[in-house]
Amino acid sequence: MTVLEGARERRVHTGGIELCVAELGESGRPTVVLVHGYPDSKEVWSEVAPRLAERFHVVLYDVRGHGRSTAPRPLRGGFTLEKLTDDFLAVIDAVSPDRPVHVVGHDWGSVQSWEFVTVRRTEGRIASFTSMSGPSLDHFGHWIDGRLKRPTPRRVGQLLGQGAKSWYVYALHTPVLPELAWRGPLGKRWPRILERVEKVPGGDYPTSSLPRDAAHGAWLYRDNVRARLRRPRPDAHAHAPVQLITPLDDAFLSERLYDDLDRWVPRLTRRTIPAKHWIPRTRPDQLTAWITEFVRTVEDGGPEKVKPTGRYAxxxxxxxxxxxxxxxxxxxxxxxxxxxxxxxxxxxxxxxxxxxxxxxxxxxxxxxxxxxxxxxxxxxxxxxxxxxxxxxxxxxxxxxxxxxxxxxxxxxxxxxxxxxxxxxxxxxxxxxxxxxxxxxxxxxxxxxxxxxxxxxxxxxxxxxxxxxxxxxxxxxxxxxxxxxxxxxxxxxxxxxxxxxxxxxxxxxxxxxxxxxxxxxxxxxxxxxxxxxxxxxxxxxxxxxxxxxxxxxxxxxxxxxxxxxxxxxxxxxxxxxxxxxxxxxxx
Ligand SMILES: NC(=O)c1ccc[n+]([C@@H]2O[C@H](COP(=O)([O-])OP(=O)(O)OC[C@H]3O[C@@H](n4cnc5c(N)ncnc54)[C@H](O)[C@@H]3O)[C@@H](O)[C@H]2O)c1
The missing domain is CATH 3.40.50.720 (NAD(P)-binding Rossmann-like Domain)
Known part of the structure; x- marks a missing residue:
């Protein structure tokens, strides 16, 4: 059962996969596509989506292997950023064939959306991108490179800081263990961990598909992280305005990761929020306000206007x-x-x-x-x-x-x-x-x-x-x-x-x-x-x-x-x- 009340659902077929796509709000309005992270399904947006639907055509989909979308066979090699981009294009072809969409990504949803907004084949199809808690793997690769090449004490400190926050990435690269952990105690305790540690309100969290989603999602890391960090693309420039929302108490990502971002994004708006990682669930009002403002400003013509003034904007x-x-x-x-x-x-x-x-x-x-x-x-x-x-x-x-x-x-x-x-x-x-x-x-x-x-x-x-x-x-x-x-x-x-x-x-x-x-x-x-x-x-x-x-x-x-x-x-x-x-x- 979906917790997205009133959503219209459809299935989109792409490369042997069937994606579960939900829509809210009037379809004539600007389209906002919400992409979820790991280990989540589109329901992570259940607080944000209805709020945005008051003004926009909101589209959400379960990423392949998650929620009610089918998984690739074999799993290995089925979750590459190229294939995730194919899925995204198939979804926007179905829901907004003639008008560029505004993409919003959280966690792995943001990591893959960075790919969407920096590859040539999506040019002209994306009007704007709002990124939360998920860096571009290419930018991340260059960030690491830069610090290894010129290792000042401060830069080494930044590397070590992010290294310590990335323990789960190493864990997810091990074979079988993550799958066992998610099917076992971790899967059972996850909602409680989210509630206690991450302050995510409990209740309607759909746990039934969690062990399967999380086990599949481990391939997001295995298929992409090592390869991209080793050989980041040199031309990963964003071709649409980007709004970066950084939660200041994110246990998984350091704010410093985004220090060099202006180099890759010519039209960047930065926002910070005193919150932990799962902001779509803990700060829906603030996210809705920022997404709404950003989308409206881009729609009204001019990324120049997007940048707010004032020291604490x-x-x-x-x-x-x-x-x-x-x-x-x-x-x-x-x-x-x-x-x-x-x-x-x-x-x-x-x-x-x-x-x-x-x-x-x-x-x-x-x-x-x-x-x-x-x-x-x-x-x-x-x-x-x-x-x-x-x-x-x-x-x-x-x-x-x-x-x-x-x-x-x-x-x-x-x-x-x-x-x-x-x-x-x-x-x-x-x-x-x-x-x-x-x-x-x-x-x-x-x-x-x-x-x-x-x-x-x-x-x-x-x-x-x-x-x-x-x-x-x-x-x-x-x-x-x-x-x-x-x-x-x-x-x-x-x-x-x-x-x-x-x-x-x-x-x-x-x-x-x-x-x-x-x-x-x-x-x-x-x-x-x-x-x-x-x-x-x-x-x-x-x-x-x-x-x-x-x-x-x-x-x-x-x-x-x-x-x-x-x-x-x-x-x-x-x-x-x-x-x-x-x-x-x-
Ligand atoms: N000016 C100072 O040196 C100083 C120093 C320390 C603390 N403060 C404190 O700063 C605060 C602001 O003071 P200020 O210096 O800007 O004074 P101010 O007189 O310039 O401004 C105070 C404002 O509060 C309004 N106000 C007063 N009583 C009110 C009420 N019952 N309901 C609604 N509005 C009311 C007034 O109409 C006025 O517009 C006060 O709490 C004051 O005690 C001021």
Missing amino acids: DRFGGQLVLVTGAGSGIGRATAFAFAEAGARVVAVDRDAEAAARTAELSRLIGAPEAWAETVDVSDEQAMEKLADKVAAEYGVVDVLVNNAGIGLGGSFLDTTPEDWRKVLDVNLWGVIHGCRLFGRQMAERGQGGHIVNTASAAAYQPSRALPAYSTSKAAVLMLSECLRAELAGQGIGVSAICPGFVNTNITSTARFAGVDAEEEKRRQKRTARLYGLRNYPPEKVADAILKAVVRNQAVVPVTPEARGARLLSRLAPRALRAIARLEPPL
């Missing part, structure tokens, strides 16, 4: 990012930085006009889509409504930035319960609501994500000038650390950002306890002047926020004074306590 393109307090300062700069990286942005602020402006500019800067939402983050019900609306209309958020915050100065004895409530409601409760509502959606989706909370250097630097504000930020820091521990197992990172003095509007809106309105105005002006003199731009904090997500950093002090205070808080807390006693300069 390879990571955030197409992702859904929600920023609170996005109407001004750090939040606005953060929304813009994500927009530049090609993310879809939801700008949230209690100031409707400011949020709308940020959304509008985000679109101009590079966000494919951007929306403004007017919400007070301290309002529990409003935040619940926002979370429901975002999930229903825009999707599950990939990156959440809980940034909205307000300032409050003045001594503890001057701070009224009402003052406390205001600052804790926004600075702490706002963050709690965000984490609780959007964090749950991320966890339930099961495809990872990241939460950034804007704390402050005040979180670890005591001062007699800001007791309430500092307390709220210390709570945000600890909340972030606890949540980070809780969500780590689900691939969701949590970062606390701790800036020092940043030149934003916060100084002119900050409240001061225990003084009259006139004195408050005077202090606001004075602080604004001091922060202006310091002049640390919010854009730098935004950059640190994106970097924190990319590197999954726990606590990020930004600005030299914030880094210094962090160091003192650990090495010389007494010194920090002494500084805390100094009369504030306001």
Whole structure:
């Protein structure tokens, strides 16, 4: 039984083999062909295919010897890249005879698709290729050659690193053993291994054909790997634009393998994703977004447009990012930085006009889509409504930035319960609501994500000038650390950002306890002047926020004074306590 609900099936005959081909979506639309890897069948795409079928004509087939396609006889010599290319051509002749197709390959599906996109006989038949976790054997051969010929310590390290990850390739070259292992304990335990080690959700994985598929698939390695690595083709240049998606925690392939790829691919788009090897099953939303964007851009004319701009475009393109307090300062700069990286942005602020402006500019800067939402983050019900609306209309958020915050100065004895409530409601409760509502959606989706909370250097630097504000930020820091521990197992990172003095509007809106309105105005002006003199731009904090997500950093002090205070808080807390006693300069 297929798990691809609603798929239309047909059999395609080629070179004595019968291939099982499934189609979804309207056939008049651009055709996307999904090629599975080892040891899989086309069902590995069961999460991605229906999502893509909303916009494209999606075609999947069981590679020869796998799933419900027949196997060659004899097996030896039946799985060469030439024969796999014959199969591919037979499939596209059947499903899209007049229009080039967009190929997407994972693992061995990607290895063979590299062959398709670099041999002459498919020229003009492939519009684009999206590759995941499966290099070209020719490029790999040249990569090894290059490192053997000029063995610097770094290059030898790269060789050894990939060598250690390739243990299974050597194992698969041994005769009979792999077949026995797959028919025996490995075959039985495979779904559990995928679930535990690779974090692939269990359930509908079709295991019945697994031992046979895996035993056949061993010939993919035996028929091709040694021969190609020894004598890689010198002219293996891609004749279509390529999108390379690299999972950063792939146990089988090193990222370094793709260092030289620009040499072979004139029109290359790189993407990275913090995930393990089986991304078609663990990250279907992100893959669908990237494939959709890539295919559309190629269809709309021009691979030139495919390359996203912005420093982190390879990571955030197409992702859904929600920023609170996005109407001004750090939040606005953060929304813009994500927009530049090609993310879809939801700008949230209690100031409707400011949020709308940020959304509008985000679109101009590079966000494919951007929306403004007017919400007070301290309002529990409003935040619940926002979370429901975002999930229903825009999707599950990939990156959440809980940034909205307000300032409050003045001594503890001057701070009224009402003052406390205001600052804790926004600075702490706002963050709690965000984490609780959007964090749950991320966890339930099961495809990872990241939460950034804007704390402050005040979180670890005591001062007699800001007791309430500092307390709220210390709570945000600890909340972030606890949540980070809780969500780590689900691939969701949590970062606390701790800036020092940043030149934003916060100084002119900050409240001061225990003084009259006139004195408050005077202090606001004075602080604004001091922060202006310091002049640390919010854009730098935004950059640190994106970097924190990319590197999954726990606590990020930004600005030299914030880094210094962090160091003192650990090495010389007494010194920090002494500084805390100094009369504030306001
Ligand atoms: N500026 C600094 O020196 C500095 C230093 C450390 C930490 N921070 C923190 O950075 C974050 C951003 O501050 P900023 O400096 O960019 O300030 P800012 O005043 O320029 O921007 C804050 C934005 O948050 C919005 N906001 C305030 N309360 C809100 C609420 N209840 N609901 C929704 N939106 C709300 C405001 O309308 C404003 O657009 C805050 O959490 C702040 O505490 C700032």
